[in-house]
Amino acid sequence: MTATDSSAWPEAPPPPSAPLVELRHVTAAFENQVVLQDVNLAIQAGESVAIIGESGCGKSVLLKLLVGLLAPVEGEVLWDGRPLHRLRREELIRLRLQVGFVFQQSALFDSLTVLENIALGLRVHRLCAPEEIVPRVRQRLHDVGLSEQVLSKRPAELSGGMRKRVAIARALALDPQVMLYDEPTTGLDPIMTDVINRLIAQTHQRRRLTTLIVTHEMRTVFSCTQRVLLLYPRSRLPPGQSQILYDGSPEGLRQAADGRVRQFIEGRADPRLLEEAEE
Numbered sequence: 001m002t003a004t005d006s007s008a009w010p011e012a013p014p015p016p017s018a019p020l021v022e023l024r025h026v027t028a029a030f031e032n033q034v035v036l037q038d039v040n041l042a043i044q045a046g047e048s049v050a051i052i053g054e055s056g057c058g059k060s061v062l063l064k065l066l067v068g069l070l071a072p073v074e075g076e077v078l079w080d081g082r083p084l085h086r087l088r089r090e091e092l093i094r095l096r097l098q099v100g101f102v103f104q105q106s107a108l109f110d111s112l113t114v115l116e117n118i119a120l121g122l123r124v125h126r127l128c129a130p131e132e133i134v135p136r137v138r139q140r141l142h143d144v145g146l147s148e149q150v151l152s153k154r155p156a157e158l159s160g161g162m163r164k165r166v167a168i169a170r171a172l173a174l175d176p177q178v179m180l181y182d183e184p185t186t187g188l189d190p191i192m193t194d195v196i197n198r199l200i201a202q203t204h205q206r207r208r209l210t211t212l213i214v215t216h217e218m219r220t221v222f223s224c225t226q227r228v229l230l231l232y233p234r235s236r237l238p239p240g241q242s243q244i245l246y247d248g249s250p251e252g253l254r255q256a257a258d259g260r261v262r263q264f265i266e267g268r269a270d271p272r273l274l275e276e277a278e279e
């Protein structure tokens, strides 16, 4: 075999693609409170991931770190293998435009109509021609199952479920590649919870988006995601133990080896009540 006889060599495997987003040894803290410590996590494009865990364990902080709304005190956040803190301002803006964020309280502007709320990002960032804005808003409203009658209304005139759908339409207006939902069904009745869950699942499947959902709602976990991360409060973990107690399929949660995982999803307070009495 000669050096030029390349056909004799087996083809090199393609290099493994970098995760879409990655946390490497990330620590997040506020003054003296360490919320996340040495967290490692990789999410591939197209995944649908639930982040669960008790109140205050740092789920929302984790979402904010992912999009650079918060900076880690240690470690780094990478998108497509590129550290967020090294991106230039324009690159960071471009990246954020690929991420639709549906906030816990919907975060709509009360002084604007539904049309203006959904169109806001398109107008500010000039993402489409002015004459395309209203047709795009109408299409997104249709995608989330709302009638055009709501276009002229203000958020205060809508129910909680409608506001949530408007918030999803606003995020989708920018044609993002990633959707982040922070407690999308909190405060909704069981039927509206099901409506929003179906909408999230459909949006993920139809648009092949990467989807991350912070939730307390196990129905959302089971109906919308293929992977679950259970985050545990740093303050109650022995030193050195990973804060991600579970990383696996929703179906595997009930058989998890770690009793703290089963306790959480079964909603059993008993050992915690004893813990608190002993403190």
Ligand SMILES: Nc1ncnc2c1ncn2[C@@H]1O[C@H](COP(=O)(O)OP(=O)(O)OP(=O)(O)O)[C@@H](O)[C@H]1O
Residues within 6 Å of the ligand: 030, 035, 053, 054, 055, 056, 057, 058, 059, 060, 061, 062
């Ligand atoms: N901007 C901030 N300044 C100071 N402390 C903060 C800030 N944001 C979050 N925290 C603290 O970080 C901890 C984690 O907050 P986070 O909102 O991530 O919890 P969570 O797991 O999302 O809780 P919940 O399920 O109740 O929404 C809390 O103790 C909170 O008080």
